[in-house]
Amino acid sequence: MTKIPSGCRIYSGPKAASIEAARNTFLKVFSAFGYKVFCPSTIQLLSSCWSKLPPSIREKLIVLNTPYGEAACLRPDLTLTAVSYISSHYAPQERPLRICYADKIFLGPEEPETNLEHLQLGAELIGWDGNGADIEIISIMLKVLDLLGHNDAQVVIGDTNIIDFILKKTAPDIAQSLRNALLRQSLAEYYSILERHPVPQLKLSPLLALPTLKGETTILEKAERLLPKETPLEDIKYVISSLEKLGYAKRIVVDFALSRRLNYYSGPIFEVYSPRSRKLLGGGGRYDALLTSYGIIGQAIGFALDLEGITQAKESNTTSNWVMIWAGKASPKNAMEKANILADRGFHVELSWTNNRQQSIDLAKRRKFRWWLSISLNKIYDLGNACEYDLAEWLEKEERKC
């Protein structure tokens, strides 16, 4: 098997290790906060997701027929899958529910991109009312990003309720056109619509101001001045002030025109960017309306992050705690015992069974291992700094560091 389908990828080596490490960190942190891991089916019935998907996603569905003759598609979205499952498998008294996942979604290529598979990390908090849920999910997400090396990632926060409130002041067809322009991220089209369809001056000012209200959190004051008094700003203000109190002030950006492509959001929404990744890392938000469409009354919030985008930054650090263990002439039992000790202490180990000492060292260097351990001498070498330590002393030192 040398050729793979266009738009698909195979990962191995450091990249695969980074992806797996990020995946594990994400699931471990969210599990610690009570989120249950969710492993959905890759193939979904078209009948259960079609009506919930926006046209832009429907056009990109990878559709197939199962061998049982059922019209199906490869999973295009994990939130929908999760909500659909929860609505049919959990009784109301079992809520609130917290779930997290690390899995793939599949969509037709979106030019100029080419990939069909997207690795996603995500979490959903369903049925826990109040703004506390928004803060919980965003702050845990930021904690994970910190652990994965994105401690300068920025969260752009918006609120679909504010957009709805401002657009409600125009005729329904104009409001829809303006909403579509914001979804397509075309401010040019947004302003062109306003020029072509004159709106009374009183209603026009907030419409003109909306897309320009972007920036640091101080923009909230400007928004209060420019938008009508009745504008529902409480949610976004609460989310921002809470995140500020948690120490994330410098990482928050506000965008009052922020619109996410999936049409199921209905409240505070957010997107995540990292200075080291040129593209969007992910995003999410409140999707109470989607929940209602599944017959569940209540609040829901979730997000998804692009696992590949996140791991790019971490790739170079993967081998710093890796130890190449040279068994040499020592017995396999002895080598395995040492390997177990190191593995139990969190080191990544690889056993080298060659009799040639230099060959083993060269292999460790080629693989960018920091440490090389000789079982017969009971000594460990720092290959980067050319230092040598007695294994027992070194282990003690490393333990103290921990």
Place this chain on the structure above:
Amino acid sequence: MLTFALPKGRMLKTCIKLLKEMNIPCVNIENRGRALVIEEEGIRYILVKPMDVPTYVHHGAADVAFAGSDVIWESGASLVEITDTQEGLCRLVIAGPQSLVNLFLKHKSSLMGIRIATKYPNITKQYFSSMGIQPEVIPLKGSIELAPLLGLSDGILDIVQTGETLRANGLQVVEEVTQVSLRIIANNKSVHEHWDKLGRFLEKIRILKERKRL
């Protein structure tokens, strides 16, 4: 530093004119020689093929750019269209010889399988499919007007400014697909990182348009 992509070729003059009118430093671009990367007062200008501009912005290699709305549509790139400069105005049209005009006068069903030569294969497919017609798209890189003359296609989908080239080659406009103008576009992430600067572009273009109206 803000990376600003500019389209090479005939639109570059218009872009430089706009930069000057917006009081954005751009003296070094005019004296660039063969350089493709020019730095000036905190802005790094990059000169790229017009068709490639949205790709540079989509992938974040450029923060902001001037690009034609035709090129933006064709690329399908995910980016933010900050403002319409109302410069570089032209039309994207379907044109062809009299035989194509006659074909368009007939029932729509006769257009099925119509052969269209174009630099815009994605727009062509989208436009015709929105009418329920499956065209045969013949992608070309230039001299599109030649295709119907030599029987390579029934018609073309291309940009037209004055229509002189069309007339000179015995072609006429059959349908207008859309108006085209020069836009300022930005990368999604850059919009949030550099809104203090990009927001000013929006305001400056608005003032320029107001002045022109007066």
